[in-house]
Amino acid sequence: MHTVTVIVPAHNEEDGLPATLESLARQTVPPNRILVVDDASTDRTGEVAAAHGVTVLRPPSNLGSKAKAQNYALPRCTTDLVLAVDADTVLAPDYIERILPVFDDPGVAIAAGMVRTRHTRTVWERGRSTEYLFGFHFHRPIQALANSPMVCSGCCSVFRRDALMAFGGFPERTIVEDMDYTWSQQIAGRRAVYVSDAVALAADPENLTYFRKQVKRWMAGFCQNVRLHAGPLILRKPLLAVWVVLALVEILTAPLWWATPFVAAMATGASPPTALAWWAGVDIALTVPVLAYAARRRRLPLAGVLVDIPFAYVTKAVNVVYAWRALFVELLLVPLHLSRGLTVYEKGRADAPVGRKVPVAT
Template identity: 85%
Template sequence: MHTITVIVPAHNEEEGLPATLESLASQTVPPDRVLVVDDASTDRTGEVAASHGVTVLRPPHNLGSKAKAQNYALPQCTTDLVLAVDADTVLAPDYIETVLPVFDDPGVSVAAGTVRTRHTRTLWERGRSTEYLFGFHWHRPIQARANSPMVCSGCCSVFRRDDLIAFGGFPERTIVEDMDYTWSQQIAGRRAVYVSDAVALAADPEDLTYLRKQVWRWMAGFCQNVRLHLGRLILHKPLLAVWVLLALLEILTAPLWWATPFLLTATTDQPPALAFAWWAGAELLLTTPPLLYAAHRRKLPFFTVLLNIPCVYATKAVNLVYAWKALIVELLLVPLHLARGLTVYEKGRADTAPVRTALAGG
């Protein structure tokens, strides 16, 4: 029988935190303990957490990043498993029950489920919902079958505590601790597992300001991990290295793909409308089948899923801009000692004050 402690790092999360804690209280297999790290919030985060009967930890000063807040709580964890949940993420009632069995395999170090968006109100949320449906029902299952998932999502990952302690806790050396830990454990010969039936609903960017900050953090963190781990991935986890290299190739070739209709118009006698139609048709052929499968699997309205497809191109454009920025800064300028790279953790949500800190060893 596994035991599990939940760590919820929270900075100014009084609005989103109640739903998170209610979802934890409603688990079919309840956690043994819930720890909320009130990281120097200036709102009622601590009071809200206390009203839900959980243990509230208050650092003496602002720690400034999710990994540091999680590490502050880690010494309080005495169970064999640790579940890290973002303060704006809601878990399905059977999330813990669904993930626990994979840890019967002693080789499993970390596991996480499927992430979906909690809200689809704005253009950016609709675009992100499409990205999640595609990624978690196309890329992630393929990676899982190859026993080499790219990342166990940090908003809802379960960790084997002994492995986490032996590693030194949640990694603080990169801006995205979830990918860093997932790659590190696989390089060390441990397993990371994707549990598709476990569902977590995340609060994703509702406006462009928040989206830009989140995507820049994700893309910079990805490139930091490439810089840190790629050589060892090639030697010790070659299939994971393949996914990483394919992701880099996609970033490099994306501008060419987006420019294809214009190139066809400039180099052939095809009218612009026909060139764009060919391009759009190819896009739909590549993206629609996984989305329809995802809609069927998650019992979502097909029409709504299809209606959100145009929105994904807005988020893709933002992704591309910051992916190229990350390539230039983190993989070119940082090795040449011309930049420090991203060393500031900033969540960026409109209703949350920015959290800033320098990374350890940054």
């Protein structure tokens, strides 16, 4: 019988935290203990957490990153499993129940479920919703079948505590600790598992300002991990290295794909609107089948899923800009010692505007 301690790092999360803690209280298999790390919040985060009857830990000063906040709580964990949950993430009632069985395999070091957007009110949330539905019903199942998931999402991952402690805790050397640990464990010969039936709802950025911050962090963190793990991945986990290479190729070729309708218009003499319509038609034809499957799999209204497709083009455009920026800075300037790369942890939410400095690998 597995036992679970939940760690919830929280900085200025008084608005989102109640829903997170209520979702933990509703679990069909309840956790043995819940630890909320009130990381120098200037709002009522600590009071809100205490009102829900959980253990509240208060570091003497701001720790500087999500990983450091989680590591502050880790010595208080005595269970065999640790569930890390973001303070704005809501877990389905059976999340823990569905995750636990995979840890019957002693080779499993980390596991996580499927992430969906918690709200779909703005352009950025609706675009991200489309990205999640496509990624978790196309890329992630393929990676899972190959036993090489790219990442176990940090907002809802379960860790085997002994392996986590032996590793030194949540990695603080990159800006995205979830990908760093997922790759490190697979390189070491342990398994990372995607559990498709376990669902978590994450609160995504609701405006461009915070969407940019989140994407900047994600893309920089991906490239930091490429820089850190490229050699060991190729030697010890070649299938995962394949997914990483494909992701890099997608980034590099993205501008060509976006330029296709304009190149086609010049090459064929077709009007730009006609060329753009053909390009969009091809892209949508490749996207709709996966989204239709996702809608059926998750019992979502198909019309609601399809109507969000145009918003994904907006979010993808931002992704491309920051992906190229990350390639240039993290994989070129940093190795040349012309930049330190991204070293400030900024959460992509308006309720956490304070930058947090975190050391990264060089």
